[in-house]
Amino acid sequence: MDEASFRLFYEHSAPRLFAYLLRVSSDRALAEDLLQESYCRFLSSKLPEMNEPAQQSYLFRIATNLLRDRWRRHKSNESPIPENFPEPSSGTPPLDRQLELRQAFHQLKLRERQLLWLAYVEGSNHKEIAEATGLRHGSVRLLLFRARRKLANLIRAGTSSETERSK
Amino acid sequence: MNRVICEREDQTAAVIRSGTIGDDIGDHTAAHAQRCPVCAEILLVGEFLHANAALAHHERTTLPDPAILWQKARRQATQQAVRRAVRPIRFMKIIACVAFACAPWLRSLLPMARELAVPWSKAFDLNLAFLSKPWPATAGQLTFLVGLSGTTILLLALSSWYMLRQE
Numbered sequence: 001m002d003e004a005s006f007r008l009f010y011e012h013s014a015p016r017l018f019a020y021l022l023r024v025s026s027d028r029a030l031a032e033d034l035l036q037e038s039y040c041r042f043l044s045s046k047l048p049e050m051n052e053p054a055q056q057s058y059l060f061r062i063a064t065n066l067l068r069d070r071w072r073r074h075k076s077n078e079s080p081i082p083e084n085f086p087e088p089s090s091g092t093p094p095l096d097r098q099l100e101l102r103q104a105f106h107q108l109k110l111r112e113r114q115l116l117w118l119a120y121v122e123g124s125n126h127k128e129i130a131e132a133t134g135l136r137h138g139s140v141r142l143l144l145f146r147a148r149r150k151l152a153n154l155i156r157a158g159t160s161s162e163t164e165r166s167k
Numbered sequence: 168m169n170r171v172i173c174e175r176e177d178q179t180a181a182v183i184r185s186g187t188i189g190d191d192i193g194d195h196t197a198a199h200a201q202r203c204p205v206c207a208e209i210l211l212v213g214e215f216l217h218a219n220a221a222l223a224h225h226e227r228t229t230l231p232d233p234a235i236l237w238q239k240a241r242r243q244a245t246q247q248a249v250r251r252a253v254r255p256i257r258f259m260k261i262i263a264c265v266a267f268a269c270a271p272w273l274r275s276l277l278p279m280a281r282e283l284a285v286p287w288s289k290a291f292d293l294n295l296a297f298l299s300k301p302w303p304a305t306a307g308q309l310t311f312l313v314g315l316s317g318t319t320i321l322l323l324a325l326s327s328w329y330m331l332r333q334e
Contacts, residue, residue, distance in 0.1 A: 003237050010233040018230060019223035028226070036231055036239070043240035044247065105219055120213045121220050123184050141172075152208045155215050 001043070010039065013056050017063055020122070024113045025067060026106050034070065038063040060122065061132040064114055068134075071110055104154045112147035119144055173205035183213035253330045260326050267319055 001009070017038065021031035041062050047055070105113060114133055118124040129144070130137040173179075175196075182196045200206040287293070 003234070006237055007233045010236070014230050014233075015224060019220050022223045022226065023219055032231075036236060039233075039236045040240040040243055043237065044244050102219075102222075104215070116212065116216060120180055120183065120209070120216045123180070145172075148208055148212050151212050151215070155211055 001047075006043065009052065009055060012052070013059055014039075016056075016122070017059060020060065020117055021063060021067065023105060024110065024117055025070075026102065030070065034063060034066050037066055041066075057124065057128050057132070060118065060124070064118075064132045065134070067114070068110070104151070104158055107154055108147060108151060111143070112150065115140070115144050115147050116151060173203050175199060175203070176205055176209055179206040179209045180213055183210065183217060256326045256330060260323060263319055263323055267316070267323075 014035065018031060018035050021034050021038075022028060025031050025034070038059060042055075042059050045062075047058065050058070108116070111133065115129060118129045118132060124132065126140040126144075127137055129135070129140050133140075135143065179196050179200060196206070197210070200210045284293075
């Protein structure tokens, strides 16, 4: 990969990778750090010729592994929810809605967040998720189902409490 | 028992990702989701995650310049190559240091080695008398020993200098 094609690849993939790292880690500084490290490792690895979706899948795999390693090193599965809210701009959801979204997702475990994000935001199939997370292919469906159910219950609980508050 | 899978769940997930709820395919999927608890859950979770992804895009800070990452990755690759290249020297240096440090102790073991070797020397008709003689006994042997030690130290210094220069 030469510098020009890397620049193009970076422009396509970096916003999505940052969103993934930010939401799964819930830590902006860590997400920024891991973004850089993921690209450096991606460039250092001797990859065979592959198309862009395969390259992106490989990049997410590196990021997922780095995230998991960092988590193990710190031995803390619960990082604080970042407090630095962005300045409200046009199209940004209101702050209470932002907080609600973060808190619901943050109640899941790291692996559950990774699985859900890869499956429903990145559109990865079970095989790709298994490769990225190091899980067995057969386990992904069940773990994904459990994570999805857990999040659905959290969302429903959040929605019902919001309805009660508004009454 | 609750349903765990639906044959249309991939299609439902794809509709959320593509943001086509509201058009014909999306309406068809939404109608299906009203009857199917699995797809209803996917729809709920998928929409929540997409709201989260959109929020993460709003929270995005300025991403690092790809040119900087490119340079950083190249620097790391060079460092790795150097580390690989000097690995044999490093290995030999450790062996030399260990041998140098252990030499007096090994010399003190010579008589014991002779004791152990006596039965073998008789069996195979070997002359192991040199093991019991003190060494260095002559001025020539002493010169040889000092020269050998000096050469070892010189080589250690040279390899250290070479590794430091490469790094």
